[in-house]
Amino acid sequence: MNFKHKVALFSGIVVEWFENMAFLLLAAQIGQVFFNQTSYDEGQGLIPFAIGCFATFLGAFYYGYLADKKGRVRSIFNTPIIMGLSSFAMIFIPSYATFTYSWVLISIVRLFQRFVVAGENGVISIYVFENTKVGRQFRNNYFSEAAVLLGILLATFALYLVTLYSSNAHVQFRIIFIISTILSLFVFIIRKLFLFDKYLDDKKKYLHKNISSLKINESSLRDIIKYSIIVMIIWSIVPLSFFYKFSFLPNILNNSFHIENSIILKNLTLSMLFQLFVMYAVSFIGDKILKRNIILALGFIVPLLFYAISFLYFGQILQFYIYDFGYVFSPVLLLILLFDLIPMQIRCTAFNIGFNLIVTVYSLLTMPLYTQLYNNFGWFISFLPVLVAYLLSFVCFFYLIHKKKVNLA
Structure with a gap:
């Protein structure tokens, strides 16, 4: 596993945790924009985040089983594009003032987001573990943990800069998910360029003897x-x-x-x-x-x-x-x-x-x-x-x- 493969894999974890942290930090803005609050309300703003957690269980099973059945890389190869589409949809969700049930729309989109990212972190960490020789496994998986922290930091800094640019809660929300969309697209391109050989390897022979018959x-x-x-x-x-x-x-x-x-x-x-x-x-x-x-x-x-x-x-x-x-x-x-x-x-x-x-x-x-x-x-x-x-x-x-x-x- 070379440096390009690591970048293609771990960048997906960065985007996953960027979105997670962004949703948590944007709880106050979500409460104000989509729940008709006159002031920031973090409690109601966390409702879409909590609803999205229900999709986590289904996504965890689906992508975990897909990784065991079809191969590790194949299961997460296209997840960034789905994450990007979900983030892109967030940009166009109307506020409560325009559509009363806007909180339902944001919750549905969040369900798709959580379904997709549920398998990203675990599958990548396992793939790196299985394809690293003894004596390097801990250090290679260190980058998985580092990617989580990097995603959290990126989301925090991004929102900090956005709040300096605009005091409008809806504008802040949209800019953050524009950034998330761009990051997801970037990761998808990187995986196409750097990880396609591993994708083909999975498709043809990866773990074929061991798990192709798993039911x-x-x-x-x-x-x-x-x-x-x-x-x-x-x-x-x-x-x-x-x-x-x-x-x-x-x-x-x-x-x-x-x-x-x-x-x-x-x-x-x-x-x-x-x-x-x-x-x-x-x-x-x-x-x-x-x-x-x-x-x-x-x-x-x-x-x-x-x-x-x-x-x-x-x-x-x-x-x-x-x-x-x-x-x-x-x-x-x-x-x-x-x-x-x-x-x-x-x-x-x-x-x-x-x-x-x-x-x-x-x-x-x-x-x-x-x-x-x-x-x-x-x-x-x-x-x-x-x-x-x-x-x-x-x-x-x-x-x-x-x-x-x-x-x-």
């Missing part, structure tokens, strides 16, 4: 459900840790994020640059340690150690970065181990379903859970869900490793 029968369906649940349990540590960080730790991003605030934007940028640095360092360590048991131990012990240290007060900014170090440590190390332990024939389907389901569910339920625990029992007890998630995740990994050893024996 959703009773046995494979049971395996998909089982491994999807395992992925959900293991990956729950990521959203739980993330939402805890932004709920109760002293936050350098401030309690109320306003995109117009350049200081907040600077702090967000510094935080993500720090995450990029830590993730690369961790991925480098992962490639140098060939024993999976050691990697597994580091993936659990180091984050919990830094979480514990973060409870000691060192000042707001330092405390935030200490927690951040632990937060980014686990996904980088554990993702590769997880890919290695899921059977190849159902790897994309199981991971896509489990990953998208847990992120969506926890996005909706975690904040109320933390709030209840914090209000009733205090700061330390509110951290309990994170500890439970790590314990269950470790148990699942132990089960998968033991199962693989038994199968090999």
